[in-house]
Structures are given as C-alpha cells and as structure tokens.
Amino acid sequence: MSEEQTIQTPLWVQELDKYKASKPIEDVAADLGLKPEDIIMLVANENPNGMSDKVKEAVSKAVFSLNRYPDADSYHLQKAIAEKYGVPQDWVVIGSGSSELLGLAAQTVLSVGTTAIYPQYSFSLYPMVARLCGAETIEVPATGDYNADLQAMLDAIDSRTRLIFLTNPNNPTGTYLAENDILQFLDQVPPNVMVLFDEAYVEFLEPALQCDSVEMVRRHPNVMIARTFSKAYGLAGARVGYGIAQPELLSLLNRVRHPFNVNDLSQIAALAALKDQDFVKKTLEVNKEGIKFLTEAFDQLGLPYMGLHANFITVRIGSHADEIVDYLLKKGIIVRRMRSYDLPEWVRVTVGTPEQNERFLEVLKEGLNKFGE
Helix, strand or coil, rough: CCHCCCCCCCCHHHHCCCCCCCCCHHHHHHHCCCCHHHHECCCCCCCCCCHHHHHHHHHHHHHHCCCCCCCCHHHHHHHHHHHHCCCCCHHHHEEHHHHHHHHHHHHHHCCCCEEEEECCCCCCCHHHHHHHCEEEEEEEEECCHHHHHCCHHHHCCCCCEEEEEEECCCCCCCCCCCCCHHHHHHHHCCCCCCEEEECCCHHHCHHHHCHHHHHHHCCCEEEEEEEEEECCCCCHHHHCEEECCHHHHHHHHHCCCCCCCCCCCHHHHHHHHHCHHEEEEEHHHHHHHHHHHHHHHHHCCCCCEECCCCCEEEEECCCCHHHHHHHHHHCCCEEEHHHCCCCCEEEECCCHHHHHHHHHHHHHHHHHHHHCC
C-alpha cells in the first residue's frame, strides 16, 4: 500500500507510547504456571480489602436495568458528592476514573502551540494526555527529596502555558505538599492557566496533613481537583472518579466529555461506596498497619524508601532491582519497576493485607540474598 493510501495521523500521535497497565491476575497466573489465588498483585495500588458489602448488594440489584442507558450526567452521584463537600451540584463532574478527567482537562485547554507543565516523578498519564492534544510538555525537575519543586514550576510558566498537573500525595513517590506551599503557589499562577490538582490518594494522607482543596477551588476559578473511587473505596474496576471546579470551568470541560461516560453499575457502585465510610476507615487502618510493618522491615534490611503518605511504598532495593523483581514475579508477587522514572534501583510496592505483606518480605529477602544486595 502506498503512503498516500495509508491512514494519516498527527506526528504527536505517532510519537506516543501506549500506556502499559498490569495484566489481569488470571493471565499472570497462566504465564507463570501458577493458580490465580497464588498471585499477589502489589503493582497497581488497588485496595487489598476488596470492596464494601454495600456495593456488592447495590450492584447485584442494579444488573436488571442494564437494558437502559445510564444517566448521562451521573445525577445522583454528582448530587451526593456535592452534598459531601458542601458545593453546588454544578461544581461537580463525574468521570470514568479520575484518569478520564485528566484527559478532559487537557482537551479543554490545550492545543498545538501550548504547553503543559508537570513535576518529575509523577503520573505517566500527564504528558500522554497533553501530547495527545498536540501540546508540548515541560517536566520540571524534582527537589532532592523527590517532591515537586513548586518554585521551579512557577518559573517554567510562560505565555504558552495552559495547564499544570500537580499531585498530592504524589504517585509514585508517596511525598506530599504542605497546604501553605500550595496556597502560595496557586496565588502566583496566572488566572488563564488551569491547575489540575490530582488527589487520587488523598484519603490515605494523615488528616492533619490534608489541605482544604475545596476551599482552593472556591478561591481560584482556574483550579480543578480530581479524585477517584479506585483506591480507598476499592472500585478500580468500576472506573469512577470525580472533579470539583467552579461552573465556568466545568461548563467548558463538559463540552468535551462524552455522553454516558460512566456506566450505570459504576454509578450505583460509587454511590453505595460513598455511603459506607466504615469500609474506608477499615482500609485506612489496614494501610497504616501495613506501612508500619513494611517500613520497620525495610529499616532492618537497610533499604531506603520515599514518602509514606499513600497506599504504597517506593523502596530502593539496589543495582540488581530488575533481577529481584523477576525473582518476585516467578514466585507470584508483582511489584512496579521504577526504571521508566529513571529510578532503576527502586520499586513501588502496594501495601497489601498482612498476609500479603509478610509473603512479599519473605520472598524479597530471598531475592536480596540471592543477588547479593
């Protein structure tokens, strides 16, 4: 087929890399010759406690209405979130996971000739959704403790800047930004630059360290916060997230949002999950205990680690990290390599159940001994 007959795509699409997600447990088990129940997934920061029983009950009743289209605006979920945070309902938008909201933000404000700014060591989807719009991306080097350098990000703003991505707590480093630092930062961002404040892991942040991000939205019409039901609420497979911003910004974002973007079962699951804060409390307790258990073990092993403000720990296991990760994999334990972040000696480990954490440490010690770390 001649070049004239092939499908033509923009250069920035050709240069994109496909997002690499982890395989389903069943596929991993088949590849390794193991049973699915023998696989321990500590790779995607999923909730090891499963989901709320109230979610299971609500979804089981809702399956009989799947012949109907879902509510295009997720009205009831939108209303519940607005009531929870004390904002008008038109300040809330529901997305297919908070990841969809990142893409919608980019589509709303970016185009060829504009730029998006994000910190080093942050979610790999940020540059992807920006480049998909034809925009250029600017990765701002992190501070010495792997956190976002807010002053450097301000210095990177120019007349082409339209979007800034900021995460708190940050993935994959687990670091966090103090409220006063964020407020000073937002006060200096030009009003024509949108700030997407990604709070996918905010529930895991200690209450004393959490900032009043909703108040930031009230003060700054150019700020949108994005949260998810995937982590603390245990609904990663449902793909539900939500954004909070002032209606002028959301009215633009809703123009690029696809209709029926969140299916009916996911809306119902999220609404039920939102009403079961006891499940979230249990999740946070299990996570806190798991972080204590793992960090004490890492200290004994002499392994340094980064911030501890989410449901994972990024730990340095040494120059043989790839071999150790492969060894873990053969034993049915999957963790996230950090080589793509230019941190080849580090891995990110989701905090699991007590039994999963113990098994991970057991096999990690075997790997460290085997490869001489």
